[in-house]
Amino acid sequence: MKGDKYITIYKKGDVHIVDMLQKHVLTLKSEIHVDRKFIIDICQEIQKITLMANRMLYEKVSADAQSDIVNNLKNTGEVIFRHLFPEDIQKALKESDESDLYLRLDEKLLHIPWELCFDGEEFISLKFRMGRQVLTESKTIASMNRLHKENMSMLIIIDPSETLKHAQKEAELLSSILENETDIKIELIGGRHANKLHLLKEMKDKGIVHFIGHSFYDENHPEKSGWILKDGFLTSEEMSRMDRPPLIVFSNSCQSVATASCEAYLFDEKSFGVGGGFMIAGVKNFIGPIWVIHDESSVKFAADFYSAFVNGKTLGQSLQEAKRNAIKKNGLSNILWASYMLYGDPSIKIAAEEELQNNTKITYPQSIASDDPKRFTLHLKTFSFMLLVSIILVLGYLFWINWFSKNDKYSFFHDPENLSLVQLYNYAYKIYNSGKNKKAAKLFEELTLDDNNQLGLGYDGLADIFFEEGNLEKAQEILKESFTKNPDNMMSHIIYGDILFTEGKMDKALTEYYQAIEITDALDWQRAKADNALGIGLFANGKAEKARDYFQKALLIEPENTDALFNLGALSWRAGKKDEALSYFKKVTDLNPSEELGHFYMGIINNRSEADEGRNSAKKTLMLPLSFDGGYLTRMGSGEAIAWMIGEKLKGVSNLKIIKSSSLNAETELMKIGFSKLSDSITAINLGKLAKADYVIYGSYRIFENTVEADIRAVNVRTTEIITIEHLKTHGKKKINDLAQILAKRISSKIEQ
Incomplete structure (x- = not known):
């Protein structure tokens, strides 16, 4: 047809x-x-x-x-x-x-x-x-319908947050493609000059707007999603109030056309996202990616699109050609091609080449007001690369270019001028790790107020503290501000990943960890932490060997990283390699003599903590590993160790005969089920029946830097009656031992009543 x-x-x-x-x-x-x-x-x-x-x-x-x-x-x-x-x-x-x-x-x-x-x-x-x-029933604003010769103007917005490594390259590529198009009038605006006021003014009446930068998608409040600027956001809600908006917007930033989550479908909710604000504003054609994309590939995609579009092809043809080129170069499995979509009319095109006039000139504004952005207007027929570089320097990009283009090895953290700031940042985390949250919060807040803090240090620490306190909403609010200051803050990506994991969004959490490990300007302990978190995420996703690779990468960066050493020990123990596991746990305890979990695993391996075979007349109680319910992704195997510790404490304060899951004939069944499902009551009771136990104890835990909390249930296997439900949070260096001791006393008192 x-x-x-x-x-x-x-x-x-x-x-x-x-x-x-x-x-x-x-x-x-x-x-x-x-x-x-x-x-x-x-x-x-x-x-x-x-x-x-x-x-x-x-x-x-x-x-x-x-x-x-x-x-x-x-x-x-x-x-x-x-x-x-x-x-x-x-x-x-x-x-x-x-x-x-x-x-x-x-x-x-x-x-x-x-x-x-x-x-x-x-x-x-x-x-x-x-x-x-x-x-839609939403009211939209009228805009131009066609790209006429007399309004062929284009605004290129270059990385307002001043953090995107490939922004300059993309601007140069687009300029070289467009320089032969005689009637396209180009305006450039970028860096700190691209603030909210100037962007809203400059986008008005433009034929095309091309945005190179970062987007932020707020799943809970999509109308608050938008483009990340140097000191804030330009949100979808604000875009929707524009007068005489551009005809075409190409937003080359991650999640530009992301919409409300699929759960919105259940409640018949509208699902506008970043692009939705432009559409309500009257933008008739909006192009952007729906998920996170890779910078270098996105640069090439944009170049292929404009190469086709300025040579007379329609929007639809140009987008289709860019997709096919991406597949030809990278294959179908690199799904960059699938990310880009068009909201609008695929038949829109620029006037035919033969209709264009060949007069070419460069024009400059007569004057520039002191509060205007440093920008210029020009026709690109005689435009050269050196002139572009010169103008960008005039625009205030000198520091930005030196940072990302002339010296790729530049590191904010290793610049001597930032020594005192970095020392304060490290000290704040040292104080936080010692359990002094209030003092650490003051230091992190002090960092956020420092004018020289170009990486937005401190916001991550504040978010970390609120996360540990259980205030996820406040933590995410601060992380949003952190990404505004610096979208490449490694710790913020790690913390956000931990929050997403806690919310049950494993795939999104892994995406954050992957983004974290791609960031190059970071401290060694941060890089090791990112690799370690990704390793745990991969293990939870059933990728044990890939997890091992990332734990080992963490050790290459930081050889005395106790979390990575512990996780390698836990992997070895699960694989039945007791000697190898023991060597890892010994390194952990040598480095940190007060290490609780490491000492306990060594006791398990050395057979110092076995099931109680005595007390034949005692009630048999099955102690199941605790399911990880959120918190920091720093240690795997903690749920098993905490459960064993509770079991050991129960033996000391009760007459119960404790059965550990490791001694079960049902161990194979346990591994099939997976430790993440052990907090389910039906699963726990069925395992209790397999073990011929009188009682089963199960639950979940969350662990942070200075706190651990657990939700525990004890159930009568035969009657399925819940004997007790316990919730407990403990703090300090012996937080796990204290938790196990208190829970053991509470549980034994209820069972033996």
Whole structure:
């Protein structure tokens, strides 16, 4: 079938009303019932595939692993195609020739990755020139409809946060591509001069706006999402109030078109994100990525797009060509190509080349007010690279260029001028690690007020303290401010990953850890901490060998890192390599004689802490490993050790016969279930029955730098009666020993009543 196609999808409860219109062809209209949980499963599966693909940027993966990513993407795309489009529309799309495809979507359906639909042979975003259009009740503002010769102006916004390494390279590439286009009037604005006021003024009436920088997506308050500036945000909500907005916005920043989470689908909520603010403002065409992307690849993608667009191809054709080029260079498994999407009209194009006039000149403003950004306007026919560099220097980018371009090895942390600031930062963390949270908080706050603190040090420490106190909302609020000051604060990414892990968002947490290890300007202890956290995250995701690799990387950076040594010991112990495990735990205890968990594991390995085989008449009590419920991802195996310690304390204060999970015949079953599910009551009771126990004790724990907290239950296996529920939080150097002692006394008193 030939001709442009229009697919309209409305949501009414659990029913999608879908119709398809083609020129000179009758409209196909159908209804399809869609299970709400199914949509969430689709989105979560795409997130997993994205995470797998992003790992390829940091790890060498086999050809089989790359093939798995492609097959998984195709299989998931085919499920979307078969289950979210009615059969008649599936047939029409499969039999159609390449054309423009307008996807007119209910505002509650924006989070579904329609572009990844796979018809069995092709992804529809590669077959068709796709453009999304939003069916919304939100009031929008009128904007220009076409790129006329007289308004061919383009604004390039260059890294307002002054932290993006590849921003200058992207600006240079775009300039070299556009310099032969005689009627494109280019304006450059960037760095600290690109503040909120000037951006809102300069975007007005522009034909094209290209943004190179960082976006921030606030899942809880999407309207507060936006572009990261030097000292704040330009939010979607503020963008929606623009007057006479640009016709085209290309936001080359991560998560530019991210929308509300898939859970919003359950409640029929609108799912506008960063791009939504522009659309409500009247921007008719918005291009951006839906998830985190790799800087160097995104630069090439933008260059390919503009190469096609300025040479007469439509928006849809240009985006399609850039996607195909990305696949040709990197393969389907590098899913950068799938990230970019267009909200708007794929048929929009610049006036034909023969209509353009060949007069070329460079123009400068007559005067510049003192409160205006340092910028200039020029035609690029005779523009040269040296002139661009000179002008950028005039704009105030001297420090930025020296930092990221002329000296890639520059480190803020190792610059002698920053010595006192870095010493204060390290001291603040030393105080925090010693348990003096209030004093540490004052030091971290002092750091945030220092004018020379260009990396935003201190915000991470404050967020860490609030996280440990259980105030996740305040911690995330501070992290948002931290990313505003410096999107490449390694500790902030690690802490945010820990918070996401605590919230049960494992895939998103791993993404944060991967972003952390890519950051180069960091202290050794931070880099080791990032590798260690990623290792634990990978272990929790079933990747034990990859976890080992990252623990060893942490040791290469910091040979006396007790967390990495402990984790290697725990891995060896799980693999049955007792001697190897013992050597790691001995190193841990040698480095830190007051180490609680290391000493206990050594006791287990040396058979000094076994199940109580005496007391045949005593009640048999199964002590299960505690499930990790959040906190710091620093140590694996803590749940087993804490449970064993509670068991040992119970033996000392009661007549109970304690059975450890390690002595169970049901150990194989236990490993199949996985330690993360041991806080489930049904699982625990079933294991108690397998062990022929009278009681089972189970629960979960959270562990931080200075505190540990646990939720414990003791249940009568035969009657399933809950004997006691205990919640306890302890502090200090002996926090785990104290926790085990107090819980043992409480539990024994309730069981033996």
